[in-house]
Amino acid sequence: MRTSRRRAFALNTLTWAIVALSLMPIGWMLLSSLRHPGDIVAGSVGFSDAPLRWQNYRDLWINVDFFTYFRNSLIVCGLTTVLSTLCALCAAYALARFRFRGARAASLGFTVTQVVPGMLFFLPLYMLYRSLGDRWGLQMLDSMHGLVFLYVALFTPASIWIMRGFFVSIPRDLEDAARIDGCSRFGAFVRIVLPLSAPGIIATATFVFLLAWDELFFAWVLTSSPDVQTIPVGIRLFISQFQHRYDLMMAAGAVSTLPVLLAFFAGQRYFVQGLAAGAVKG
Known part of the structure; x- marks a missing residue:
């Protein structure tokens, strides 16, 4: 019993240590977003007597036009999540x-x-997108629908893997019983399978949203106009334009992290269930 308790205590201590180390960058980012740029450069970002600069977040939306990138990310990621799911x-x-x-x-x-x-x-x-624009007049480069089409193609295979595990775990007898009672196959799918697979649907939607929100490479090379660029691209451009405003950079990182945290915590339970169900063989 003592050995088991010591082992459990050691594992719990190790777990909390890993959690603390993982949260340290986030805490540093939040503190830096409320400090003066001079304090950040000097390295005095910890808990000090200096007042918190909440105006950094106001300056972020006014001086940088961060709302445009935020809106574009919501549109692109929202459409990608719905279509891919x-x-x-x-x-x-x-x-x-x-x-x-x-x-x-x-x-x-x-x-x-x-x-x-x-x-x-x-x-x-890139050559395909350019050819579609030159020959068919379908503008795919520097467009939101071009990003949405690409993201759906990128994230749908993994989404299929997750949801297939959920469907395999649902007994066929439930659908057979519904069909015996007069439901069509589509009716059994809507009335029986979809309610039971709701955790898988939420897990898949959360998974796709997280991936689409953080994607940078394709969004960087396929877009050139601020009207269609997403938050990762906006932060990348922001670093090159405001090299010494570390406070605004940290504020931008904090704002861009908030939707991801909300989406993950809202569907955390279903997300874990979806990954576990994806391992079911069938």
């Missing part, structure tokens, strides 16, 4: 319930796409 919902249900030729190959293909770095297909993607 819907696509994953249909594809995952088909892979989990139907047996057809090529089902295993499709599942393997979705998994393989997750190990291919984005740098490898960036040049073909």
